[in-house]
Every structure is written in C-alpha cells, then in structure tokens.
Amino acid sequence: MDENIFRSTCPISSSLDLFGDKWTLLIVRDLLYHGTRTFKDFYQSEENISSARLSERLKKLEGLQALTKENHPTNKKVYIYKLTQKGKDLAPAIIDLITWGNKYLNHHISDESKKFAANLKENREIVLKELMK
Amino acid sequence: MDENIFRSTCPISSSLDLFGDKWTLLIVRDLLYHGTRTFKDFYQSEENISSARLSERLKKLEGLQALTKENHPTNKKVYIYKLTQKGKDLAPAIIDLITWGNKYLNHHISDESKKFAANLKENREIVLKELMK
DNA sequence: ATATTTGCTTTCACATTGAAAGTAAATATA
DNA sequence: TATATTTACTTTCAATGTGAAAGCAAATAT
Numbered sequence: 001m002d003e004n005i006f007r008s009t010c011p012i013s014s015s016l017d018l019f020g021d022k023w024t025l026l027i028v029r030d031l032l033y034h035g036t037r038t039f040k041d042f043y044q045s046e047e048n049i050s051s052a053r054l055s056e057r058l059k060k061l062e063g064l065q066a067l068t069k070e071n072h073p074t075n076k077k078v079y080i081y082k083l084t085q086k087g088k089d090l091a092p093a094i095i096d097l098i099t100w101g102n103k104y105l106n107h108h109i110s111d112e113s114k115k116f117a118a119n120l121k122e123n124r125e126i127v128l129k130e131l132m133k
Numbered sequence: 134m135d136e137n138i139f140r141s142t143c144p145i146s147s148s149l150d151l152f153g154d155k156w157t158l159l160i161v162r163d164l165l166y167h168g169t170r171t172f173k174d175f176y177q178s179e180e181n182i183s184s185a186r187l188s189e190r191l192k193k194l195e196g197l198q199a200l201t202k203e204n205h206p207t208n209k210k211v212y213i214y215k216l217t218q219k220g221k222d223l224a225p226a227i228i229d230l231i232t233w234g235n236k237y238l239n240h241h242i243s244d245e246s247k248k249f250a251a252n253l254k255e256n257r258e259i260v261l262k263e264l265m266k
Numbered sequence: 267a268t269a270t271t272t273g274c275t276t277t278c279a280c281a282t283t284g285a286a287a288g289t290a291a292a293t294a295t296a
Numbered sequence: 297t298a299t300a301t302t303t304a305c306t307t308t309c310a311a312t313g314t315g316a317a318a319g320c321a322a323a324t325a326t
Contacts, residue, residue, distance in 0.1 A: 006238070006241060007155075007179075007180040007181070008179045008180050009241060009242055009243035009246065010162075010179070010180070010234075010242075010243070010246055011230070011231045011232075011233075011234030011235045011238065011242050011246050011250060012158065012159065012162050012227055012230045012231050012234060013159055013162075013180050014234045014238045014241070014242065015230040015231070015233055015234035015238070016155050016158060016159065016230065017155065019230075020153065020154055020155040020156075020158070021153055021154065021155075021313095022140075022149050022150065022153040022154075023153075025145065025149060025153070026145065026146055026149065029143075029145050029146075038272080038273085039272070039273050039274070040271085040272060040273075043272095043273090046140075046141045046143070047140040047141050047143075047146050048140070048315090049315090050314080050315050050316060050317090051273080051274065051275085051316095052274090052275075052276080052277095052314085052315075052316090053313095053314070053315075054273095054274090055273080055274060055275075075272085075323075075324075076322080076323060076324090077271075077272050077273070077322065077323045077324070078271095078272065078273080078323090079272095079273075086237055089233055089236065089237070090233060092229040092232070092233075093226050093229035093230050093233060094145055096225040096226035096229055097144070097145045097148040097149065097152075097226050098144045098145050098148070099144075099225070100144075100148055100222055100223060100225075100226060101143075101144030101145060101147045101148035102144045103222065104219055104222070105139070105144065105147045105148070108139060108142060108147070109142055109143075109144050109147065110142035110143070113142065113143055113144050117144060154282095155283095171303080171304085172303070172304050172305070173302085173303060173304075176303095176304090181284090182284090183283080183284050183285060183286090184285095184304080184305065184306085185283085185284075185285085185305090185306075185307080185308095186282095186283070186284075187304095187305090188304080188305055188306075208292075208293075208303085209291085209292060209293085210291065210292045210293070210302075210303050210304070211292090211302095211303065211304080212303095212304075
C-alpha cells in the first residue's frame with residue numbers, strides 16, 4: 001500500500017482515506033451479514049452498484065487484505081469473497097453507523113433493519129461477536 | 134432533508150449517503166476533540182481541506198442539524214461551530230475508525246494518536262462519555 | 267451445438283474535488 | 297482616521313471520480 005494516499009498521521013483520517021466513500025463499507029456489510037458472497041451477489045444488492053465500481057472496490061479491498069477471493073469448489077467461473085480478520089474488524093464501526101442511521105433516519109429504514117438495530121442496541125457485544133465469527 | 138439522497142432503506146447505506154466521504158467525519162472529529170471550532174480552526178487542521186469544500190461540508194452538517202453555527206461573543210466576523218446531540222452520536226463510529234486505523238495502519242500513526250487509541254481500547258465507555266459530554 | 271450465466275472491462279457523459287485566486291466585512295494597527 | 301490584516305467565505309476551473317450502458321470471453325446449462 002502506498003503511503004502517500006494518507007493525508008495525515010491521524011487514524012480516523014487514515015481510515016477514511018481507505019473507507020471514506022459510499023461503496024466500500026457496503027461491500028463489507030454484505031460480507032458481515034452473509035459470510036461469503038460472489039460478484040453477482042454483491043451486484044444484486046439493493047443499492048445498485050455498477051459493475052465497474054464493484055470490480056474496482058473488490059480489488060481495493062483485496063489489495064488491503066480486508067477480504068480474500070477464492071475459487072468456487074465446483075464452478076470455475078465463480079469466485080467466493082470472504083472477510084479476513086482485518087475486514088471483520090470493521091464490524092464495530094459498521095454497527096455504530098447502523099445504530100446512528102436507525103436513530104436519526106428511522107422514518108425511512110426498513111422494518112427488518114429496525115429489528116436488527118433494536119437487537120444491536122440491547123446486545124451490542126453479542127451481535128458483534130456473532131458478526132465477526 | 135430530501136429523501137431521494139438515500140439509496141435504500143438500510144441504515145448503513147443511509148448513514149453512508151450522509152457521511153460517506155473523506156471530509157465530513159473529520160469535521161465531526163475536530164469538534165469532538167475540541168468542543169468548539171471556527172472556520173479558521175477547521176481550515177488549519179493538518180489534512181488541508183480546501184475552503185470551498187469546508188464551507189460546503191459545514192453547510193451540509195448544519196442542514197442535517199449535526200452542528201450549530203453561532204456568533205462569536207465579541208468578534209462579529211467569527212462564528213462558533215458546535216456539535217448537537219445528533220453530531221455527538223457519531224462519536225462511537227468515529228472511535229471505532231480510530232481503533233481500526235490504529236491497529237492496521239499503526240506504522241504511520243502519530244505517537245499522540247497511538248496513546249489516545251491505547252486509552253480508548255482500555256476505557257471505551259469512559260472516553261466515549263468524555264467526548265460526548 | 268447453442269443459449270445463458272458469470273465476472274468482469276471498456277467507454278464516456280456527468281458530477282465531484284482540490285487548488286488558487288478573489289471578495290467583503292470586521293478588526294487591529296499606525 | 298487611514299490602512300493593513302484577519303476571517304469567513306465564494307468563484308473558477310482543470311483534474312479526478314462516478315454511474316449507466318454496452319461489450320466480452322470463459323464456463324456452464326440446455
């Protein structure tokens with residue numbers, strides 16, 4: 001990883017240099033929820049990422065070693081993406097964004113997400129452990 | 134706030150629709166660390182935000198009611214920016230990004246930030262309470 | 267043998283950004 | 297009281313990043 005992508009020696013600033021965009025953490029979200037994903041799975045998630053951007057972000061995350069890409073056991077055309085520990089360690093930040101979004105944007109959040117967020121609020125550590133395992 | 138800025142009914146996606154860029158959370162960071170800030174204070178922080186972008190982001194955060202802008206008590210040219218509760222509630226996500234950055238980008242993080250992050254790791258709830266008060 | 271699926275890449279108009287310069291009002295200084 | 301400086305912006309614009317659509321090649325299904 002090139003050092004000159006970092007604006008300062010501040011850890012938030014540096015984390016945002018890597019994850020401060022609208023797509024990267026959504027890819028991590030999908031993997032936290034589902035464990036493994038294929039290109040098609042990501043592509044079909046409801047936010048409608050373009051294939052160009054998805055491809056680019058997967059490469060970035062792979063380069064960061066936040067996820068791994070492996071062959072599908074039977075289908076040679078399909079690849080399986082999985083989080084590494086480095087990727088899983090983004091779970092706390094992600095659930096805090098869920099909590100914030102659920103509190104302040106509640107009127108347009110789906111019922112399913114509201115339930116998930118309510119559970120999170122009660123059992124942060126348990127949900128975290130579950131997501132990161 | 135316009136509803137059509139949101140890509141989906143997912144709370145992470147929606148939070149990222151608001152904060153998924155390289156500058157917005159850094160402004161919140163400065164306010165968490167310092168309590169109050171002026172335009173000049175933000176402008177002089179080490180990441181070198183351009184005044185055009187700073188002005189734009191401050192307006193966005195004010196529009197979201199994540200911060201307030203008030204007159205300086207004696208200098209009519211200066212404005213004082215402060216976090217609202219909505220803004221302070223971003224503190225958990227921000228400290229988790231500090232923790233992640235400190236763990237995985239440690240080699241280029243300043244000693245001061247390393248100390249802060251170490252304390253955070255030991256005393257998450259106490260530091261959080263202190264930042265949000 | 268042919269159609270479909272999957273995981274991309276390519277293209278390009280459009281949106282966002284960073285850097286620099288400009289501005290106007292308020293304040294400090296001579 | 298005149299002038300320099302400071303503060304909080306706005307304007308401009310080239311460079312960069314993005315979304316939507318189309319294209320492609322290998323693998324799989326029919």
